[in-house]
Amino acid sequence: MxxxxxxxxxxxxxxxxxxxxxxxxxxxxxxxxxxxxxxxxxxxxxxxxxxxxxxxxxxxxxxxxxxxxxxxxxxxxxxxxxxxxxxxxxxxxxxxxxxxxxxxxxxxxxxxxxxxxxxxxxxxxxxxxxxxxxxxxxxxxxxxxxxxxxxxxxxxxxxxxxxxxxxxxxxxxxxxxxxxxxxxxxxxAKDTPNFIGNRIGVFSILSVIHHTRQFGLGFDEVDAITGPLVGRPKSATYRTSDVVGLDTMAHVIKTMADTLPQDPWHKYFQSPDWLQALIAKGALGQKAGAGIFRKVGKDIVVLDLEKQDYRPADRKAADEVVEILKIRNPAEKFAKLRGSQHPQARFLWAAFRDLFHYSAYHLADIADTARDVDLAIRWGYGWSLGPFETWQAAGWKQVAQWIADDIAAGKAMSDAPLPAWVLDGREGVHAAEGSYSPASNSVVPRSSLPVYQRQRFPDPLLGEKFDQGTTVYENDGVRMWHDGDGIAVVSFKTKMNTVSDHVLNGLQEAISIAERDFQGLVIWQQKEPFSAGADLAGALGLLQAGKVDEFDALVANFQRTSQRIKYALVPVVAAVRGLALGGGCEFQMHSARTVAHLESYIGLVEAGVGLLPAGGGLKELAVRASRAAGPGGDVFAELKKTFETVAMAKVSTSAFEAKELGLLRPTDRIVFNAYELLHVAKAEARNLAEGGYRPPLPERRIQVAGDVGIATFRMLLVNMLEGRFISPYDDEIATRIATVVSGGEVDRGSQVDEEWLLRLERKHFVELAQQEKTQARIGHMLKTGKPLRN
CATH class of the missing domain: 3.40.50.720 (NAD(P)-binding Rossmann-like Domain)
Incomplete structure (x- = not known):
């Protein structure tokens, strides 16, 4: 122990x-x-x-x-x-x-x-x-x-x-x-300069700098082909350097030069003239407002070494290269890159070749296993695959031969030989049983430290497969599965885990099965986000086809699903990470408990697309306000805290902030490691079940703010409208939100039931959805991913 x-x-x-x-x-x-x-x-x-x-x-x-x-x-x-x-x-x-x-x-x-x-x-x-x-x-x-x-x-x-x-x-x-x-x-990491992440990551940047010059490419051009097209962050290479700070970059390069005199690539460990010139001018990147890139008004300009000046950053990835990078089979992709005469393709092959060469040559000095190198680069630099994974996926033997050929032909950055293990006939360094360790010349499994028992699905490396559990039920929207521990898990199968008809019907079915055969149910997604909300494209299709009744039925089904989650006879626990927007937020509001990863971005964002929350979200806010106020208390004061959150379509920037915004409950749990989220959510479901869980009793006496509440919200909105903080259409949407959370045009302090509030939600949602401006907002969001302020 x-x-x-x-x-x-x-x-x-x-x-x-x-x-x-x-x-x-x-x-x-x-x-x-x-x-x-x-x-x-x-x-x-x-x-x-x-x-x-x-x-x-x-x-x-x-x-x-x-x-x-x-x-x-x-x-x-x-x-x-x-x-x-x-x-x-x-x-x-x-x-x-x-x-x-x-x-x-x-x-x-x-x-x-x-x-x-x-x-x-x-x-x-x-x-x-x-x-x-x-x-x-x-x-x-x-x-x-x-x-x-x-x-x-x-x-x-x-x-x-x-x-x-x-x-x-x-x-x-x-x-x-x-x-x-x-x-x-x-x-x-072993005790060597810059350890693993920066040793390999900074070398990769240095090789990109070297090949940028060798193939005569522009900085913007290189960023276009070293970003998402090759599974790396949008900021690619040079923009990342601007973000990190060019002075910091130069410092790390100097550390490498000072501390690694024996490295066969040592002659490349120096800041190029242009980098030194930028630093001397104080153009240190993002923090100084200028670096390799600079913003001029709305335009981005980039340093041009030929002109010794900035020019518009408009050089893109060539069509031929984009086509090669779209090839799904990595072996075919690398063969095409190596065979192409296009400077961008030749640049990419050269940069990958030298990265593979460097990583293999230094593996034994810097790390225990190839796994440590790949995970360090993925987690520290945001690449989707580490260097060894990329190489193995592309066909280890063939790529190794090409690297050896290039070294022999003097094309590689260094003539250092590839280590013998690279060429011993192996197919790669990662396998189901573990990753290669040069020290023991064997495959080493992942750590068996007890903490890793909490990770049911660790971040997988190439060649690793984790048991997916036993499927209990599946439709086009969801898959329900279990591990034999009495707790079922349901995961969505839609893009961005949006909520479609299939998801709604699948969730209702999963809850029925869980009530019958399991102690509890966890809603969990294998990948972020938790859910980006309702399937807007499907909804817009119904509206444009004039199928208002079908649209109304879809909303009613959404509300029915939320209520099914709330009143299930077994605890339903929502395991949230990443975005939980709109319907995704409403599902977790109705769960018995939410277990949220620290980086949970939760919000009722319907106002942004000209709608209001109608999956029971506003109803729940009214219920919570009534509960917090207590009999005869000031419900409006409680509502005021969350009204702005919904009317302004605010999204939390962390799980902590989601609690402050009233979108998570004080009793909800926050987890720091995303890979432990499922473990903790299952434990919560089990604890609730073991404690003799019963769902809440139906809410039949919800005290509401009524007409006085609506009028008071209107006063706030008129001020915002006159100050031009919101558009007239924003004002209409917010007024309808105020109407629903206040329980409609009834006397202040009246008591209503959940069904009353759900009907109000649905009525205003369907009315808004038929408006031209709302449909324009939805269309704009689907096309651009950005809200339209009309």
């Missing part, structure tokens, strides 16, 4: 960009955190940290899951605050990347670190063993490197770098904490 790391309190040393954001994420995770920095020269001693905490609210994307959490971070400084380290169980050092500064700080804090605390350095590439050398004997076995990727809240990767003296139990305790409590994907 591995030792548990119990973290009651944590400290982060260094309140720079990274340190402050790590402290923010620890606080998101409910860890009481002290943030340290130097004492301020003037004003309060903790001034530097106080400023950093204040700055957290301004950063985008937001490091804090809720702005209110900033107040929970304790500020401290190294002069007067070191006593506070004594009760910290985890200390993460995140000061500037200078060996001497880090070592000096360790000497200063060592006497205050308690006997069981773990000390970790969040360095992106300095030697962990060299850092450990200055620590007192009793602290060395509790020290290691932990490298969070920026921004720490959102990037899944955390690299764990043991020193020679680090205890295995300490590493396993920290790995478990990082995985479950902070939601990370942990990869072990």
């Amino acid at each position: 591995s030792q548990k790391l119990l973290v009651r309190r944590a400290a982060v040393l260094g309140a720079g960009v990274m340190g402050a954001q790590i402290a923010a994420h620890l606080t998101n995770a409910g860890v009481d955190t002290v943030l340290f920095d130097l004492p301020a020269k003037e004003g309060p001693a903790d001034g530097i940290v106080l400023k950093a905490i204040g700055n957290l609210a301004k950063l985008s994307p937001a490091p804090l899951a809720s702005k209110s959490l900033a107040a929970a971070i304790t500020p401290a400084n190294y002069e007067t605050g070191l006593e506070q380290l004594r009760d910290c169980d985890l200390v993460i050092e995140a000061i500037a990347e200078r060996m001497d500064w880090k070592q000096d700080l360790y000497k200063k804090i060592a006497p205050f670190v308690n006997d069981t605390a773990v000390l970790a350095s969040n360095t992106s590439g300095l030697g962990i063993n060299a850092l450990a050398a200055v620590l007192p004997e009793q602290l060395r076995h509790r020290f290691c490197g932990v490298h969070f990727f920026n921004p720490p809240r959102y990037m899944h990767l955390a690299e764990l770098i043991p020193a020679e003296t680090t205890d295995k139990a300490v590493l396993e305790g920290l790995e478990t904490f990082l995985t479950t409590n902070l939601g990370k994907g942990v990869v072990y």
